[in-house]
Amino acid sequence: xxxxxxxxxxxxxxxxxxxxxxxxxxxxxxxxxxxxxxxxxxxxxxxxxxxxxxxxxxxxxxxxxxxxxxxxxxxxxxxxxxxxxxxxxxxxxxxxxxxxxxxxxxxxxxx
Amino acid sequence: xxxxxxxxxxxxxxxxxxxxxxxxxxxxxxxxxxxxxxxxxxxxxxxxxxxxxxxxxxxxxxxxxxxxxxxxxxxxxxxxxxxxxxxxxxxxxxxxxxxxxxxxxxxxxxxxxx
Numbered sequence: 001x002x003x004x005x006x007x008x009x010x011x012x013x014x015x016x017x018x019x020x021x022x023x024x025x026x027x028x029x030x031x032x033x034x035x036x037x038x039x040x041x042x043x044x045x046x047x048x049x050x051x052x053x054x055x056x057x058x059x060x061x062x063x064x065x066x067x068x069x070x071x072x073x074x075x076x077x078x079x080x081x082x083x084x085x086x087x088x089x090x091x092x093x094x095x096x097x098x099x100x101x102x103x104x105x106x107x108x109x110x111x
Numbered sequence: 112x113x114x115x116x117x118x119x120x121x122x123x124x125x126x127x128x129x130x131x132x133x134x135x136x137x138x139x140x141x142x143x144x145x146x147x148x149x150x151x152x153x154x155x156x157x158x159x160x161x162x163x164x165x166x167x168x169x170x171x172x173x174x175x176x177x178x179x180x181x182x183x184x185x186x187x188x189x190x191x192x193x194x195x196x197x198x199x200x201x202x203x204x205x206x207x208x209x210x211x212x213x214x215x216x217x218x219x220x221x222x223x224x225x
Contacts, residue, residue, distance in 0.1 A: 004153065011132060014192040040175065043115075044154075044216040051210050074175035086153060090210050097142065097161075101153030 001028045001056030006102035013077050021072040021105050023061075033063055033070040034088040034099070040094050044086070047072075057081070077109045087108050112137050116216035117202050123223045125190040132187040132220050134202030141206045144214065145169075145177065145184040147198040160185055161182060161208060192224045 003026040013019050025031060048056045048106065050063045052079040063071045070087060087102040118133045136143065140160050146154040146169075156169030159181040174196060176188040185204075189196060202209045205212040 037182075043218055046213045049210070049213075070113075072145060087155075088153075097159060099154070099214065100158045101155075103153045 002031075002089055002091070002098075002100035004087050004100050005086070006085075006087055006105050008105045009103070010106050010108070011109045012110060015079055016076050019074050019077040019107065019109070021085050021087075021107065023070045023072065023102060025068050025070065025087075025089050027068075027089060027091070029091050031091065032091045033061070034071075034090070035059070035061055035072050036086040036088055036101075038084045038086070040083070047085070077107075079082040079109045079111055082107055083108045112190065115204055115215050117200075117217040117220050119220060120218070121221045123225065124189075125196065126224060128192050129190050130192065130222075131184045131186070132200055132202075133218070134185045134187065134190070134217060135183050136184065136185075136202075136204040137207070138204060138205035138215065139207050140180065140183070140215070142212070142214075143179065144203040145171060145175075145185070145187045145204075146201045146203065147171065147196075148201065148219075149198050154218070157187065157200075174222055187225050189222075194224050198222060201220065 005024045026091045034049045037047040038044045059074045086104045134204040144159040145157040148154045151204045158177040159167045202217040205214045
């Protein structure tokens, strides 16, 4: 079974500080990992995905298959980064289009 | 483009009542999905569709039905509402299936069953 764990419900940092949102997964197949974000009063939207190897809004995430992790990092947090962040997993190999989401981490960046 | 739209935004149902949550997209996406999000939990897939006339069960399909008669619309039907169906329901769509295609989400419908 697919499972995504985000151990922190809440994370609070000060502006300019580094931030790391943790994500661990459990899956026996070949997973593809995503980070989704929901800003206040906005829709859930894709932030970044491992397959694209990209940096979005200064955020990066590295897939560590040994530690089964996909932590989201940003070196200098901004107030506008305050949002709910969800890690999600999909089977990259089959016809299963299901996204399995973690419970989310609410990030607050204080001025 | 309006993207993915959902109606209603909020609804309160009595136990045993039925209702249909509407979802539409104007992006000509082939794939559509229904998720539910219980308080403090992640989203869970209820049903999905890979094209008009084709639907399949997700992780938590019990108590729900779907249909996909057009590419644009993907309504979710609740029969005999139960308190356990109190949740926020999200519809999403993507052009294709799999990891290369971004899923676009609607604003959600907050449903309370009392």
